[in-house]
Amino acid sequence: MKEPADSVESTEQLATVWRAVVLDRDPGADVRDLPGIAVRWADCRFPFWNCVTLTEVKPDAALAARRLAEAADIMRTKRQPGFLWLFEDLLDDAAPASLDDAAERTGLRLAFTGTGMAGDLLPVPDPVHPDLTFERVRCDAQLISYADLNSRAYGFDLDAGRDGLVGSALFKHEAHAYLGLRDGVPVTCATAVPAEGRLFVALVATAPEWQRRGYGEAVTRKALHEGARATGLTRATLHATQAGAPVYPRIGFRPNSPIRFYGLRD
Numbered sequence: 001m002k003e004p005a006d007s008v009e010s011t012e013q014l015a016t017v018w019r020a021v022v023l024d025r026d027p028g029a030d031v032r033d034l035p036g037i038a039v040r041w042a043d044c045r046f047p048f049w050n051c052v053t054l055t056e057v058k059p060d061a062a063l064a065a066r067r068l069a070e071a072a073d074i075m076r077t078k079r080q081p082g083f084l085w086l087f088e089d090l091l092d093d094a095a096p097a098s099l100d101d102a103a104e105r106t107g108l109r110l111a112f113t114g115t116g117m118a119g120d121l122l123p124v125p126d127p128v129h130p131d132l133t134f135e136r137v138r139c140d141a142q143l144i145s146y147a148d149l150n151s152r153a154y155g156f157d158l159d160a161g162r163d164g165l166v167g168s169a170l171f172k173h174e175a176h177a178y179l180g181l182r183d184g185v186p187v188t189c190a191t192a193v194p195a196e197g198r199l200f201v202a203l204v205a206t207a208p209e210w211q212r213r214g215y216g217e218a219v220t221r222k223a224l225h226e227g228a229r230a231t232g233l234t235r236a237t238l239h240a241t242q243a244g245a246p247v248y249p250r251i252g253f254r255p256n257s258p259i260r261f262y263g264l265r266d
Helices: 004-025 061-076 096-105 140-154 158-165 169-174 215-231
Strands: 030-034 037-041 050-054 083-087 108-119 133-136 176-182 185-195 198-206 236-241 254-264
Touching: 004 030, 004 037, 004 050, 004 083, 004 108, 004 169, 004 185, 004 198, 004 236, 004 254, 037 061, 050 061, 061 083, 061 096, 061 254, 083 108, 096 108, 133 215, 140 158, 140 169, 140 176, 140 185, 140 198, 169 185, 176 215, 185 215, 198 215
Parallel strands: 050 083, 198 236
Antiparallel strands: 030 037, 037 050, 083 254, 108 236, 108 254, 133 176, 176 185, 185 198
């Protein structure tokens, strides 16, 4: 297993960035740091903005199971569904083997998996892709395109993505959010958010019919290039899904902690 520092960094980046995006979505949202659990829950229709995560370093299997049950109880109080993000390498070495059984007992199901990644890789060159031009997100019309790309890529209703992003001051003014356009039509997107001395890459998505053409990598490079140019930061982090994970090492990211995403059973 990786060193705890890798998973601590991933967990802290999640808590920091999600505090910003959740409060941007709703200043009255549930943002709490409890013993062993960080709550970042906008209770909106965009499930990525509804998040809890375990934060203790090296809890044993019994304590991890107890925190899973506590997190599930928090999730049951909410109107909208979301995910418990669990960074495996944050746990005691023996704990991951019993996670799925512990989750099952608390009414959680494994929804999908991912990987934390990080690297001292900035600056990156300004990317050029023969098919694409790039636009920074500055208005709600662009945010609608950004939201729809994420909804289509991740299988959400279009209204869910729009509920999470349209109107966001953070994405229009503070984050470095970019669309990649093919013949003037948005087909891919990525964002770099400054957070505690790093750029955090978020919500990378490509329209399903245009995937596997290097578009996601190109727009991620654009967001990182512009974010680093504006901030002078040299380190970047992200949380990749299984589908996206092969892209990021080509940019310079190195995998660290595996991530499990749990939702409540129906």
